[in-house]
Amino acid sequence: MTDADMSVLNEVFDVIMDRKNNPVEGSYVCSLLDHRKGINKILEKVGEEATETILAVKDNDKEEIIYETSDLLFHLLVMLAATGVSLEDISEEMKKRRH
């Protein structure tokens, strides 16, 4: 995987942070961040998407694995933004684990 491939995660995370700081009418990200269930709504979505990803893998359905993993990663990014953790924090942690 190239750096360019991964840059989309940074780009989407930046959009999510922008939605957090400058709420926009009709935004799906804002609807999650401002949900009446609070962080529980985002955690529900992470759980749902993780389950759907597992099912896609069990079905050995590559297209579905790509689709559901994208949903999962997106909702994980929203979870990180909601909790004040940056992608940089994650990348620092992962770099520490290199051996």
Ligand SMILES: N=c1c2ncn([C@@H]3O[C@H](COP(=O)(O)OP(=O)(O)OP(=O)(O)O)[C@@H](O)[C@H]3O)c2ncn1[C@@H]1O[C@H](COP(=O)(O)O)[C@@H](O)[C@H]1O
């Ligand atoms: N990457 C995504 C992204 N992935 C998924 N989703 C939304 O996540 C929602 C929930 O996904 P589900 O699989 O649960 O879909 P569903 O059809 O509602 O539910 P089910 O039929 O699966 O039960 C859907 O409405 C999708 O549109 C996303 N919404 C936004 N983004 C990114 O976030 C940016 C900001 O989005 P807004 O906040 O809406 O402007 C966008 O520019 C995109 O880059």
